[in-house]
Amino acid sequence: MKIFVNGAATTQFGELWGVSPRSLARGSVSSALKDARIESAQVEALFVGNMLSGMLGGQEHLGAFFAEELGLPVPAFKVEGACASGGLALHNAVNSLLSGQYATVVVLGIEKMTDHKPEDVATALMGAGSEEERNAGATFPGLYAILARMHMNEFGTTEEQLAAVAVKNHYHASLNPNAQFHNLLTVEQVMRSSRVADPLKLLDCSPISDGAAAVVLSTKNIKGSVEVAASVVATDTLGLAQRAHLTQLTATQRAAEKAYRIAGLTAGQVSVAEVHDCFTVAEVLAMEDLGFFPRGKAAAAIEKGETRLGTSAGIVVNPSGGLKGCGHPVGATGVKQVVELVDQLRGSAGKRQVENATIGLAHNVGGSGATAVVHILKK
Ligand code: COA
Numbered sequence: 001m002k003i004f005v006n007g008a009a010t011t012q013f014g015e016l017w018g019v020s021p022r023s024l025a026r027g028s029v030s031s032a033l034k035d036a037r038i039e040s041a042q043v044e045a046l047f048v049g050n051m052l053s054g055m056l057g058g059q060e061h062l063g064a065f066f067a068e069e070l071g072l073p074v075p076a077f078k079v080e081g082a083c084a085s086g087g088l089a090l091h092n093a094v095n096s097l098l099s100g101q102y103a104t105v106v107v108l109g110i111e112k113m114t115d116h117k118p119e120d121v122a123t124a125l126m127g128a129g130s131e132e133e134r135n136a137g138a139t140f141p142g143l144y145a146i147l148a149r150m151h152m153n154e155f156g157t158t159e160e161q162l163a164a165v166a167v168k169n170h171y172h173a174s175l176n177p178n179a180q181f182h183n184l185l186t187v188e189q190v191m192r193s194s195r196v197a198d199p200l201k202l203l204d205c206s207p208i209s210d211g212a213a214a215v216v217l218s219t220k221n222i223k224g225s226v227e228v229a230a231s232v233v234a235t236d237t238l239g240l241a242q243r244a245h246l247t248q249l250t251a252t253q254r255a256a257e258k259a260y261r262i263a264g265l266t267a268g269q270v271s272v273a274e275v276h277d278c279f280t281v282a283e284v285l286a287m288e289d290l291g292f293f294p295r296g297k298a299a300a301a302i303e304k305g306e307t308r309l310g311t312s313a314g315i316v317v318n319p320s321g322g323l324k325g326c327g328h329p330v331g332a333t334g335v336k337q338v339v340e341l342v343d344q345l346r347g348s349a350g351k352r353q354v355e356n357a358t359i360g361l362a363h364n365v366g367g368s369g370a371t372a373v374v375h376i377l378k379k
Pocket of ligand 1: 125181328
């Protein structure tokens with residue numbers, strides 16, 4: 001059985017203080033249904049990807065909450081997997097279709113983070129880490145700083161090369177009307193920004209964001225649909241201390257290998273990828289773990305512009321602006337990545353259009369690599 005994305009939409013991402021989670025959900029889902037040209041009565045189940053609504057907003061029971069809000073009286077499920085909640089919700093939705101249980105479902109990824117104090121958000125995000133990391137006072141910028149330092153020590157990766165990831169992704173975001181940031185950056189600006197967790201600086205970090213994204217999935221190949229060629233999840237230890245490697249994310253490697261096998265494709269055939277650049281070093285790791293570049297070679301390639309719109313001879317990475325430039329409302333990110341790929345594969349991405357895009361890959365990570373979700377989409 002084949003699974004298709006029939007409709008896809010995102011809201012604006014950013015600091016949306018005047019917008020409620022209810023209206024973010026309504027905006028993204030109604031646009032996705034319109035895009036799929038179906039009525040809400042045809043939807044048979046709702047999958048919601050979200051991480052923080054319980055801890056920050058006191059609202060659990062999100063499946064029923066949004067089913068009521070959206071006027072979809074159907075089976076509804078909240079799926080949580082830290083920053084990979086959106087990707088995991090998609091995976092569960094795909095499986096529900098493959099099982100034959102439903103024929104048309106909606107996936108909503110949503111997060112509202114900016115109404116809360118940054119220190120409360122940082123603490124809530126650390127719910128994705130291990131107990132010992134929390135007890136030690138670690139934060140996610142700190143954990144990814146360890147990964148960055150290890151990569152620098154092993155491969156000679158430089159802070160300037162990491163900065164090049166932010167420069168590229170802000171350039172892509174400047175072309176995306178729904179992105180949180182539209183300002184261009186230079187390597188010097190990134191290097192001069194305040195140190196958050198050495199060697200990572202403010203402009204190496206994805207921001208705290210609000211936003212929602214939705215897709216309609218079904219077993220029907222209607223006009224404008226994009227096929228889901230593979231949907232794979234892998235896990236690893238929650239804590240970094242228990243890992244065998246700190247310069248690669250094993251969960252990403254395992255998810256990608258299986259996804260390529262299921263889709264019958266190789267990394268070299270992917271034309272456009274949306275990867276999980278929660279911190280600049282995370283994009284470097286993803287490029288290597290997904291097999292786009294050999295170990296230790298991705299940072300230099302990104303610095304040379306090899307993954308940038310307009311200059312890439314091979315793969316374009318994060319044309320939406322990624323988490324860094326487009327924003328990272330954690331539960332929404334994995335769904336937004338797929339919305340961007342649908343636009344790219346349809347040829348409707350406007351100024352961000354990747355030439356001859358035929359195969360797209362979405363890579364969504366939870367925590368510091370404890371969950372990895374890979375989706376491969378094709379025209
Ligand atoms: N990139 C670019 N600009 C950013 C930014 C980012 N990541 N974060 C904040 N800014 C901007 C703000 O828009 C603001 O600009 P303004 O003064 O023109 O309005 C300025 O920098 C200061 O913002 P502020 O909200 O005070 O930043 P902060 O110090 O509270 O938070 C971080 C900055 C990096 C600590 C925060 O964004 C963060 O924790 N990011 C990581 C989130 C995370 O861990 N996600 C999960 C990943 S696994």
